[in-house]
Amino acid sequence: MAELKGKKISFIGGGNMAQALISGLIGRGINPSNITVADPSEAIRDQLKQRKINAVDPTANTETDNSQVAVKGADVVVLAVKPQVMRQVVSDFAEVLDRQLVISVAAGLSTESLSKMLGGYKNIVRAMPNTPAMIQKGATGLYAADYITEADKTLAASLMSASGLVSWVEKEEQLHAVTAVSGSAPAYFFYMLESMIDAAVEQGLDSKQAAALAMQTALGAAQMAITSEEAPAELRRKVTSPNGTTQAAIESLQQDNFAQVMKKAMQACYTRSEEISNELAD
Numbered sequence: 001m002a003e004l005k006g007k008k009i010s011f012i013g014g015g016n017m018a019q020a021l022i023s024g025l026i027g028r029g030i031n032p033s034n035i036t037v038a039d040p041s042e043a044i045r046d047q048l049k050q051r052k053i054n055a056v057d058p059t060a061n062t063e064t065d066n067s068q069v070a071v072k073g074a075d076v077v078v079l080a081v082k083p084q085v086m087r088q089v090v091s092d093f094a095e096v097l098d099r100q101l102v103i104s105v106a107a108g109l110s111t112e113s114l115s116k117m118l119g120g121y122k123n124i125v126r127a128m129p130n131t132p133a134m135i136q137k138g139a140t141g142l143y144a145a146d147y148i149t150e151a152d153k154t155l156a157a158s159l160m161s162a163s164g165l166v167s168w169v170e171k172e173e174q175l176h177a178v179t180a181v182s183g184s185a186p187a188y189f190f191y192m193l194e195s196m197i198d199a200a201v202e203q204g205l206d207s208k209q210a211a212a213l214a215m216q217t218a219l220g221a222a223q224m225a226i227t228s229e230e231a232p233a234e235l236r237r238k239v240t241s242p243n244g245t246t247q248a249a250i251e252s253l254q255q256d257n258f259a260q261v262m263k264k265a266m267q268a269c270y271t272r273s274e275e276i277s278n279e280l281a282d
């Protein structure tokens, strides 16, 4: 965290992912006055200002209120807009980049394509975070080309670790797999919770009670898996009494090819990430 002390951090795009990362940063004691966000939504800017975060309107065309203002004063610029609008968005400020570390959280968009969009600017680290960053329980994959300095890699890791775990990948393509296993994955767990709660309600619990039990179980299982020396398969075996209730549930999942279902979903995620990469390449 020492690396972030006094650093000016700007976010281009103040939507879901940016807000999650900002909450992580503020939760770790970063002064909101060191954070600037450019977002066209007045509602988002007003919310940010209430939290003492600077907010500018990228569509404004004044000397004090636009994305160039956010970028010029920054040490780190986090690009948090949809990959499909990145080219258009960065064209507003690419010319004023000179020393800033750019961190892109955009799914799929390669360093090479982004660098071209930025007129050849190369000081880029790619990150694939996830929304539990909001409560500092995020998981982020990071990639930097070999020409990025150790100081900038440390700065990027420090910024993302304010929101939770960080893990570097050696090859840029591995970020597709990171997206499948953690970037998009909170949604899989939320979907599983939704399905479990619906099923418990059908079995006779009221929805609040079902939700509380399912969510606490997800939290407990995740924390156990993280802290235990035993692998998830062994922890699963310890719940599963021979010919008991868990065995019946697990056998049902196996008959329905649960592992295959999960593999197929993660492959769809990986493939979509590759497609976005190809769509945005020149």
Ligand SMILES: NC(=O)C1=CN([C@@H]2O[C@H](COP(=O)(O)OP(=O)(O)OC[C@H]3O[C@@H](n4cnc5c(N)ncnc54)[C@H](OP(=O)(O)O)[C@@H]3O)[C@@H](O)[C@H]2O)C=CC1
Pocket: 012, 013, 014, 015, 016, 017, 018, 038, 039, 040, 041, 044, 058, 067, 079, 080, 081, 082, 083, 085, 089, 105, 106, 107, 128, 129, 130, 131, 183, 184
């Ligand atoms: N959500 C997630 O879980 C994750 C997202 N990501 C990546 O994060 C990025 C953002 O995703 P997410 O936060 O979900 O998307 P959101 O749509 O929530 O946020 C993007 C924000 O950027 C704003 N925006 C549009 N144009 C500009 C502009 N010219 N200047 C500044 N801001 C602009 C949008 O405004 P408006 O809506 O008014 O156009 C919107 O508020 C994506 O690239 C995504 O791949 C990565 C990991 C996880």
Ligand SMILES: O=C(O)[C@@H]1CCC=N1
Pocket: 107, 179, 183, 184
């Ligand atoms: O769905 C998406 O494309 C983004 C990237 C990872 C999570 N959300």
